[in-house]
Amino acid sequence: MNECFRKAVIDSGPLFDALVLNYDLRRAGLGRPSRYASRIEAPQKLAWQRAFLARLASIPEKLTTSHATVELFHLEKARLNLYEPDLSYSWRTSVDLLTQWRIDEQLVRLLDLASDESLRLCLPEIGVTDTGLIELAARHGCVLITRDERTLAREAYARQVQCRLVRQLLPII
Amino acid sequence: MHALRILHIERNVKSLPEDPRYDLIDAGRHGEEAGFACAAQSLTVHDIEAILSREGLSPDSISDVLRELKQTGSAQVQASPRIGPNIVRAWFDTVLNPAIRALDIERGLLQRRNWTFAFSARALELIQPLGQRFHSANLEQFREMNPVAASELDKHDALVAELQSSVTALFDDLVADREFVDLCDSLLAPENLGKLGILDISEVFGAYRPDARYNLIAEYVVNNTGELPAYYATAKLWNGHRDALLECLTRLPRVTARYTAVVEAAEGLKGASGNLETRLRNLRQELSLRYDVPLIPPDGNGAGA
Numbered sequence A: 001m002n003e004c005f006r007k008a009v010i011d012s013g014p015l016f017d018a019l020v021l022n023y024d025l026r027r028a029g030l031g032r033p034s035r036y037a038s039r040i041e042a043p044q045k046l047a048w049q050r051a052f053l054a055r056l057a058s059i060p061e062k063l064t065t066s067h068a069t070v071e072l073f074h075l076e077k078a079r080l081n082l083y084e085p086d087l088s089y090s091w092r093t094s095v096d097l098l099t100q101w102r103i104d105e106q107l108v109r110l111l112d113l114a115s116d117e118s119l120r121l122c123l124p125e126i127g128v129t130d131t132g133l134i135e136l137a138a139r140h141g142c143v144l145i146t147r148d149e150r151t152l153a154r155e156a157y158a159r160q161v162q163c164r165l166v167r168q169l170l171p172i173i
Numbered sequence B: 001m002h003a004l005r006i007l008h009i010e011r012n013v014k015s016l017p018e019d020p021r022y023d024l025i026d027a028g029r030h031g032e033e034a035g036f037a038c039a040a041q042s043l044t045v046h047d048i049e050a051i052l053s054r055e056g057l058s059p060d061s062i063s064d065v066l067r068e069l070k071q072t073g074s075a076q077v078q079a080s081p082r083i084g085p086n087i088v089r090a091w092f093d094t095v096l097n098p099a100i101r102a103l104d105i106e107r108g109l110l111q112r113r114n115w116t117f118a119f120s121a122r123a124l125e126l127i128q129p130l131g132q133r134f135h136s137a138n139l140e141q142f143r144e145m146n147p148v149a150a151s152e153l154d155k156h157d158a159l160v161a162e163l164q165s166s167v168t169a170l171f172d173d174l175v176a177d178r179e180f181v182d183l184c185d186s187l188l189a190p191e192n193l194g195k196l197g198i199l200d201i202s203e204v205f206g207a208y209r210p211d212a213r214y215n216l217i218a219e220y221v222v223n224n225t226g227e228l229p230a231y232y233a234t235a236k237l238w239n240g241h242r243d244a245l246l247e248c249l250t251r252l253p254r255v256t257a258r259y260t261a262v263v264e265a266a267e268g269l270k271g272a273s274g275n276l277e278t279r280l281r282n283l284r285q286e287l288s289l290r291y292d293v294p295l296i297p298p299d300g301n302g303a304g305a
Helices: A012-029 A046-057 A066-080 A086-100 A110-115 A117-140 A149-158 B045-054 B059-072 B085-112 B137-145 B147-176 B178-187 B190-195 B210-222 B235-246 B253-291
Strands: A007-010 A061-065 A104-106 A143-146 A163-165 B005-011 B022-026 B038-043 B074-079
Touching: A007 A117, A012 A046, A012 A066, A012 A086, A012 A143, A061 A066, A061 A117, A066 A086, A066 A104, A066 A117, A110 A117, A117 A143, A117 A149, A143 A149, A149 A163, B005 B045, B005 B059, B022 B045, B038 B045, B045 B059, B059 B074, B085 B137, B085 B253, B137 B147, B147 B178, B147 B210, B147 B253, B178 B190, B178 B210, B178 B235, B210 B235
Parallel strands: A007 A061, A007 A143, A061 A104, A143 A163
Antiparallel strands: B005 B022, B005 B074, B022 B038
16 A cells, blocks of 8 residues: 555545644644544544654645635534634644645636536536546546545546545555 | 612511511522522621612612611612623633633743744734733623733733744844854755755745745744654754754844843743633632532533633
């Protein structure tokens, strides 16, 4: 499982996991206990968490869509629901990490997806975010990284878009 | 709608005619006798007079009440509303619990000399004036009703402002210092980056703009940043030269003077922060026990400390 990817499209799930793990590690650096890793769908072992962050960091070109970044906000509300000052600090550490990683956020327009003959059928089934991620990966000819096996990965495989689940990238320790 | 508070006073049926006693029920802020009403029994006329006086009734009104009591054996008095469990709950959730939590975090950061300065915002991210951070009508009300705590809060916030301005001055002097800039340039020279296994400077700073590079390094220095995790683009550079860069705080004369001022400001704030936290914790405990309000709501959704 040591595939090297030069470029990858990252779904909001793994991206959110990375940001939360980073936030927890940054908090630990301030002498505050880890609290949030338990609220994401990642194994609890610190070694796995660090390896996961290192794995994503090692991909030179990381892409995502604007729709996926909007989901980060909703995921924070649903999974963490932070209060100030933690809320501001989590956003600051997240933006810092995304800047460090040079995340390339691209807009995949709904009207473009809807005007594409094959993607148009996909839209009502899996929604604009997932359809946009598949389109972006197809456009760049790169792999799509997700945790969503049932919907996103299945549709990507069906469309011959290269896709890796997080558990394929990094086996559970 | 005005919140009402009714005091019911009734002759105690067991008291003797030559020594009449009275029972008082404080019906709470909304005139409800259930729930949080306070009762006092077997009070003398003098006790009743003193209570009504403390409630702010005029001498004439008190005389009227006492006359009515004597004639009919009971009276009702409309009193001013006062703090009750709903207000206390609001103070806990919007002022006391978040403030206590913030103060606890703040002292940990001051201890580590990590001021959480962010160059992009030119502000301390986790060390902020509480009056600004938790500004609300609840805070204003809390301040009015607790003037001693309000005064300590103001003192704390003034010291935060002093630290903020000291740290900003330190940052400004550091990024403007020729020796610091030369040191950064030297560390970022291709031959030195190569020694760290970095092929190009673009690998170091991710999507940070070139003009932010010195600022980012200076931010790490000012905050006494520890080793960065390897998944950070800046980790190789910072971890490799952290000691040399941090030395700027004690080696460059102008920067050292600024750094000394920051440390002094932080020490002053640390003391004020501890005092304020103790006061707020004691006040919270007192309010909780007096009004039977849990520190954190049973559903656990409050901003608990």
